Amino acid sequence: HQADPRKLVQDAQAGGYAVGAFNMHSDETAQALVRAAEIAEAPVFLQVGRAIVPHMGLKAAYELTRRAAEESDAEVVIHLDHGPWDEVFEAIKLGFTSIMYDGAHLPLDENIRTTKQVVQVAHSFGIPVEAELGTIPDAGEDVDWSAYYTKVDEAQRFVEETGVDWLAVSAGIVHGVVPDLPPQPLDLQRVEQIREATGLPLVLHGMSGVAPDDVQGAIKAGVHKFNADTDLRHAFRAGLESVFAQGDRQLEEALGEGRARMIDATVEKMREYGVAGRASS
Ligand code: G3H
Ligand code: 13P
Ligand code: ZN
Ligand code: NA
Numbered sequence: 001h002q003a004d005p006r007k008l009v010q011d012a013q014a015g016g017y018a019v020g021a022f023n024m025h026s027d028e029t030a031q032a033l034v035r036a037a038e039i040a041e042a043p044v045f046l047q048v049g050r051a052i053v054p055h056m057g058l059k060a061a062y063e064l065t066r067r068a069a070e071e072s073d074a075e076v077v078i079h080l081d082h083g084p085w086d087e088v089f090e091a092i093k094l095g096f097t098s099i100m101y102d103g104a105h106l107p108l109d110e111n112i113r114t115t116k117q118v119v120q121v122a123h124s125f126g127i128p129v130e131a132e133l134g135t136i137p138d139a140g141e142d143v144d145w146s147a148y149y150t151k152v153d154e155a156q157r158f159v160e161e162t163g164v165d166w167l168a169v170s171a172g173i174v175h176g177v178v179p180d181l182p183p184q185p186l187d188l189q190r191v192e193q194i195r196e197a198t199g200l201p202l203v204l205h206g207m208s209g210v211a212p213d214d215v216q217g218a219i220k221a222g223v224h225k226f227n228a229d230t231d232l233r234h235a236f237r238a239g240l241e242s243v244f245a246q247g248d249r250q251l252e253e254a255l256g257e258g259r260a261r262m263i264d265a266t267v268e269k270m271r272e273y274g275v276a277g278r279a280s281s
Contacts, residue, residue: 002066003075005098006128008043009166012224013201017274021045021203022266023081023229024061025052028259029236030068035259036266037074040276044074045098047227048091049081058087062094075279081227082132088118092125100168104132108154115162123163130225133158134170136205139178149190156197166225168203169194176230177209186214188221195222203227207269208234215272226273235265 012019024030024046037044046069048061056064062078069076079098080091088101101118103111115131122129134150137143150169159167171194172186195202201224207215208230215226239258243249270276 001073001075002069002097003043003077005045005077005079006165008045008075008077009128009201009224011043011278011280012275015274015278016219017278018219018224018226019043019045019275020266020270020273021047021079021081021225021227022232022269023047023049023051023227024065024068025055025233025236027064027068028255029232029262030065032232032236032259032262033266034068034072034074034076036263036270037076037279038072039263040267040270041279042074042270042275042277043076043279044270044275045077045079045225047079047081047229048096049229053087058090059094062091062096066095079130085114085118089121092122092127096127098128098130100130100132102132104135104168104170108158112158112161115158115164119163128165130166130168130203131158131162131164132168132170132205136168136170137174139174139176139209140181141174145172145184149187150194152190152193152197155194159198159200164200166201166203167194167198168205168227171204173204173206173210175206177234186210186218188214188217191218191221191223201225208232212272219274226269228269231269232262232265236262 052061082102103114119129135148172184203225204223205227207226207228236258239261240254243254243257
């Protein structure tokens with residue numbers, strides 16, 4: 001069933017853990033995330049993200065996710081991930097109960113101005129808003145971190161002026177995984193300073209390929225929603241590949257194995273985040 005997104009994050013903050021937020025890409029992957037939540041007895045954010053929207057359209061992705069959520073006893077939030085300007089309003093109309101508006105590419109004043117408008121509309125429907133400040137690079141990009149990091153004073157101003165519910169910060173983690181590159185050390189001190197300056201639960205994106213110590217450190221520093229995608233997509237793909245490696249097998253068999261591997265990988269993340277066993281019923 002659908003759950004109250006604010007409560008899930010508040011409970012995580014009070015309980016000293018982080019809720020997992022994972023991207024759906026198809027029927028089977030949405031089912032895998034919900035099934036993992038049932039097995040781990042964990043609440044979960046199902047995210048409709050940047051890959052699925054051009055593939056099937058926002059409405060179809062929403063309907064599929066809603067059906068997966070409502071057929072289950074698990075506590076599920078249907079969340080728009082990295083929503084651009086027009087899409088956040090479309091998502092609110094469709095019935096998403098949680099949204100991220102991503103204005104991180106805009107100059108600070110523009111990010112503040114547009115985020116504030118999104119918050120006003122979303123809050124009038126009771127919907128919480130996650131925003132991004134600082135830039136989260138893609139794996140393999142050669143970036144100057146001093147320009148990408150979220151700055152503490154800007155975060156304080158951003159939160160005061162926009163009224164967002166949760167803030168996604170840039171502190172050394174990238175979207176995706178580069179297997180041969182050592183992970184950039186996470187700047188936990190910065191995360192903690194942002195938490196103190198803003199008082200909000202923080203979000204970290206790009207949690208695939210992050211060292212276990214950093215996962216635990218991030219929770220202690222004030223992060224209570226973790227976004228992960230790549231590790232779970234890789235698990236799904238490994239399932240497909242293992243079946244097709246045996247020859248010309250039924251597509252359903254491959255999709256089933258992909259789903260099974262993704263369930264296991266998601267349960268593992270939920271245990272690591274401390275959210276396993278936190279379902280309220
Ligand atoms: O990315 C968002 C646009 O800058 C929105 O600007 O509030 O003038 O439509 P607007
Ligand atoms: P990863 O693919 O690195 O796990 O990042 C996912 C994400 O942040 C989705 O918003
Ligand atoms: Zn992200
Ligand atoms: Na990552």
